[in-house]
Amino acid sequence: MMRTRPLKVALLGCGVVGSEVARIMTTHADDLAARIGAPVELAGVAVRRPSKVREGIDPALITTDATALVKRGDIDVVIEVIGGIEPARTLITTAFEHGASVVSANKALLAEDGATLYAAAEQHGRDLYFEAAVAGAIPLIRPLRESLAGDKVNRVLGIVNGTTNFILDKMDSSGAGYSEALDEATALGYAEADPTADVEGFDAAAKAAILAGIAFHTRVRLDDVYREGLTEVTAADMASARRMGCTVKLLAICERAADGQSVTARVHPAMIPLSHPLASVREAYNAVFVEAEAAGQLMFYGPGAGGSPTASAVLGDLVAVCRNKLAEATGPGESAYTQLPVSPMGDVVTRYHISLDVADKPGVLAQVATVFAEHGVSIDTVRQQGKDGEASLVVVTHRAPDAALSGTVEALRKLDTVRGVASIMRVEGE
Amino acid sequence: MMRTRPLKVALLGCGVVGSEVARIMTTHADDLAARIGAPVELAGVAVRRPSKVREGIDPALITTDATALVKRGDIDVVIEVIGGIEPARTLITTAFEHGASVVSANKALLAEDGATLYAAAEQHGRDLYFEAAVAGAIPLIRPLRESLAGDKVNRVLGIVNGTTNFILDKMDSSGAGYSEALDEATALGYAEADPTADVEGFDAAAKAAILAGIAFHTRVRLDDVYREGLTEVTAADMASARRMGCTVKLLAICERAADGQSVTARVHPAMIPLSHPLASVREAYNAVFVEAEAAGQLMFYGPGAGGSPTASAVLGDLVAVCRNKLAEATGPGESAYTQLPVSPMGDVVTRYHISLDVADKPGVLAQVATVFAEHGVSIDTVRQQGKDGEASLVVVTHRAPDAALSGTVEALRKLDTVRGVASIMRVEGE
Numbered sequence: 001m002m003r004t005r006p007l008k009v010a011l012l013g014c015g016v017v018g019s020e021v022a023r024i025m026t027t028h029a030d031d032l033a034a035r036i037g038a039p040v041e042l043a044g045v046a047v048r049r050p051s052k053v054r055e056g057i058d059p060a061l062i063t064t065d066a067t068a069l070v071k072r073g074d075i076d077v078v079i080e081v082i083g084g085i086e087p088a089r090t091l092i093t094t095a096f097e098h099g100a101s102v103v104s105a106n107k108a109l110l111a112e113d114g115a116t117l118y119a120a121a122e123q124h125g126r127d128l129y130f131e132a133a134v135a136g137a138i139p140l141i142r143p144l145r146e147s148l149a150g151d152k153v154n155r156v157l158g159i160v161n162g163t164t165n166f167i168l169d170k171m172d173s174s175g176a177g178y179s180e181a182l183d184e185a186t187a188l189g190y191a192e193a194d195p196t197a198d199v200e201g202f203d204a205a206a207k208a209a210i211l212a213g214i215a216f217h218t219r220v221r222l223d224d225v226y227r228e229g230l231t232e233v234t235a236a237d238m239a240s241a242r243r244m245g246c247t248v249k250l251l252a253i254c255e256r257a258a259d260g261q262s263v264t265a266r267v268h269p270a271m272i273p274l275s276h277p278l279a280s281v282r283e284a285y286n287a288v289f290v291e292a293e294a295a296g297q298l299m300f301y302g303p304g305a306g307g308s309p310t311a312s313a314v315l316g317d318l319v320a321v322c323r324n325k326l327a328e329a330t331g332p333g334e335s336a337y338t339q340l341p342v343s344p345m346g347d348v349v350t351r352y353h354i355s356l357d358v359a360d361k362p363g364v365l366a367q368v369a370t371v372f373a374e375h376g377v378s379i380d381t382v383r384q385q386g387k388d389g390e391a392s393l394v395v396v397t398h399r400a401p402d403a404a405l406s407g408t409v410e411a412l413r414k415l416d417t418v419r420g421v422a423s424i425m426r427v428e429g430e
Numbered sequence: 431m432m433r434t435r436p437l438k439v440a441l442l443g444c445g446v447v448g449s450e451v452a453r454i455m456t457t458h459a460d461d462l463a464a465r466i467g468a469p470v471e472l473a474g475v476a477v478r479r480p481s482k483v484r485e486g487i488d489p490a491l492i493t494t495d496a497t498a499l500v501k502r503g504d505i506d507v508v509i510e511v512i513g514g515i516e517p518a519r520t521l522i523t524t525a526f527e528h529g530a531s532v533v534s535a536n537k538a539l540l541a542e543d544g545a546t547l548y549a550a551a552e553q554h555g556r557d558l559y560f561e562a563a564v565a566g567a568i569p570l571i572r573p574l575r576e577s578l579a580g581d582k583v584n585r586v587l588g589i590v591n592g593t594t595n596f597i598l599d600k601m602d603s604s605g606a607g608y609s610e611a612l613d614e615a616t617a618l619g620y621a622e623a624d625p626t627a628d629v630e631g632f633d634a635a636a637k638a639a640i641l642a643g644i645a646f647h648t649r650v651r652l653d654d655v656y657r658e659g660l661t662e663v664t665a666a667d668m669a670s671a672r673r674m675g676c677t678v679k680l681l682a683i684c685e686r687a688a689d690g691q692s693v694t695a696r697v698h699p700a701m702i703p704l705s706h707p708l709a710s711v712r713e714a715y716n717a718v719f720v721e722a723e724a725a726g727q728l729m730f731y732g733p734g735a736g737g738s739p740t741a742s743a744v745l746g747d748l749v750a751v752c753r754n755k756l757a758e759a760t761g762p763g764e765s766a767y768t769q770l771p772v773s774p775m776g777d778v779v780t781r782y783h784i785s786l787d788v789a790d791k792p793g794v795l796a797q798v799a800t801v802f803a804e805h806g807v808s809i810d811t812v813r814q815q816g817k818d819g820e821a822s823l824v825v826v827t828h829r830a831p832d833a834a835l836s837g838t839v840e841a842l843r844k845l846d847t848v849r850g851v852a853s854i855m856r857v858e859g860e
Binding site for chain 1: 450454458461462464484567568572573576577579580647707722725726727729732735736739741743744746748750754757758759761768
């Protein structure tokens with residue numbers, strides 16, 4: 001039975017994602033109505049530049065006063081695709097206060113201050129959905145919050161930034177260096193003019209915070225996430241990874257500690273074996289690998305960004321939130337009951353791949369090996385290579401706390417026989 | 431705020447999946463309670479053999495009278511992991527009549543008569559959840575029903591049977607024939623003593639029916655699904671696939687017709703390019719590739735069977751259904767509003783890879799090509815190979831209706847110069 005009075009939707013932001021949301025709401029109105037059980041109506045669109053021509057959107061709906069729009073009182077659902085911390089946060093909490101549920105794609109805000117949003121949603125008995133905030137169209141938040149709600153997630157390992165995956169894939173397939181690959185990504189529209197948020201790992205770190213919080217039922221904020229970008233990954237690192245049967249990916253890694261009493265979240269480039277399902281994720285695609293106690297190893301793959309894919313995620317949430325509204329119910333809220341603390345990077349147990357430039361003389365390996373031993377780090381393999389009085393040593397360690405590994409590197413730098421540490425990269429996914 | 435009165439759960443069936451569900455309900459009781467907002471209690475377990483020792487389950491809960499259990503009236507959720515059509519169907523509808531919601535892993539029943547179950551659930555205002563019915567632990571039903579509820583799915587392409595994927599992977603990696611690979615699958619416990627349901631594609635066809643119905647918001651039953659097993663796939667087919675840069679997978683394929691006015695569902699072995707994400711799905715893993723209008727190409731990957739993975743899916747549903755119960759709401763019910771008809775296999779547009787044994791004399795290729803032309807089937811490539819007066823022709827066609835392709839093959843068989851049709855296989859995923 002179809003309700004005839006439409007549910008009213010306010011759209012905050014009408015850029016690449018917002019305009020696509022508006023377009024699909026119009027072109028697929030009948031399908032949305034059938035799936036929700038009531039028609040949905042675009043009741044207002046808040047934008048910064050009202051003069052811009054927006055095809056398919058009634059100009060009467062356009063406003064620059066987002067605050068007045070969310071305060072109207074007749075809005076059932078607010079879709080927030082503005083991004084950034086403010087005014088998005090205030091608009092969302094105001095929307096809850098005025099009776100609306102919220103669908104957001106705002107990863108930065110959720111990672112920075114998700115708790116405030118959740119609390120406001122709960123206080124006013126409204127929904128906060130944000131599938132689009134992580135990995136675009138890939139269903140990930142819902143599977144983690146709902147499908148795996150009866151399981152215990154131990155690890156999330158994800159390629160959650162398309163720009164950096166495009167760059168690394170290009171470096172891997174063509175032997176290009178970082179700058180060259182970045183230029184190509186920029187030329188093809190995969191990287192923004194200022195690529196900092198992507199290449200320094202800020203974007204991935206926000207997603208890691210969101211994923212870790214949901215996966216482990218605790219609170220993880222952006223500041224809790226260790227972060228290294230990929231600007232220092234070289235063609236030599238790529239070649240070295242290949243020699244080990246690996247490739248390099250910028251990974252967001254969320255882990256439950258072995259004792260179960262804490263969690264960690266981090267973003268950094270890492271070598272992963274070519275046999276790992278994430279290794280074959282090409283171009284700007286995203287994929288997230290989840291290890292759960294009962295389910296085993298799952299992977300979710302798809303386009304991680306772009307107007308249409310992100311709109312797909314937003315609209316899936318819109319349908320769910322509208323259904324909840326009609327049923328006078330709400331979906332899952334914040335689940336942070338475990339209150340597991342987030343441990344610092346030094347506590348993470350991982351492996352290092354270290355390239356050293358060393359003096360080509362006897363005894364160097366013994367000196368280097370002693371430094372590892374003194375720091376309690378066990379060596380898996382060493383490869384020595386000499387050329388013209390120079391030599392290089394490539395050491396791959398066994399698993400050890402990151403603090404011990406970085407302490408080892410610091411001590412190695414002080415050795416007279418070590419001329420330089422050419423690169424350090426973690427090895428994951430084994 | 432936690433409700434203290436527990437929700438009562440009745441478990442029907444206590445085999446590989448049921449015992450794992452019971453175990454996790456006990457060992458993870460606190461987590462489940464925190465996530466649901468109320469404790470859950472195992473209130474009864476219906477089994478066929480009550481004398482069997484069942485570790486960790488209070489013997490007082492065991493009963494052989496499943497009907498009496500679902501009729502008790504105090505049961506909030508019935509978990510059905512018996513399988514088969516009856517008594518499962520009657521037990522589920524009886525459960526709804528007596529106020530319980532149902533979580534089921536029963537693919538056969540859902541594919542055969544899902545409409546009856548949905549109708550009973552709706553009539554009594556209860557939930558019917560069945561994530562575990564398709565592809566074990568892989569979240570698939572929920573993403574299709576909810577995450578993609580705002581999108582338009584055009585195609586679902588899946589490896590949904592682990593046994594057959596193990597066999598084909600073995601044939602591909604070792605060059606083994608079908609029987610040899612089946613023997614290994616049996617020895618390792620991947621194939622049952624009677625592997626018919628798996629190798630003849632019945633299991634995959636049931637899953638295809640369920641997926642097609644949900645993806646296209648219409649009703650698709652097992653009888654609507656075209657089905658071919660993999661028993662006739664040979665080592666030569668595998669080698670031929672490799673030469674084309676392909677591998678062979680048993681695929682469940684659900685498609686919306688180009689004109690959008692009908693759908694098709696089928697299960698058969700097919701060649702897919704090695705570059706396709708499904709090509710690298712190894713061993714007994716499952717993966718489902720979804721193409722949606724806005725989301726683009728998504729893939730869901732994981733273990734498709736086994737006690738623990740299936741239990742994970744069941745428990746995720748249990749949490750959702752319990753939350754709904756507490757909120758006095760229900761989740762999404764049947765969505766079959768499009769009422770799109772299911773077209774027969776002859777209407778499917780696909781490509782064929784055909785191996786012919788032909789006489790090694792001039793003019794054969796011309797004769798063969800004429801037959802293709804007469805049936806309106808355009809040839810993509812032909813490879814001729816001669817040896818000792820015998821010759822083989824391998825023809826790969828362009829896309830054409832399956833009826834035209836099979837008509838072509840029938841006519842080829844009648845040619846004097848064609849000694850036999852060595853193999854026919856569809857080519858997909860391009």
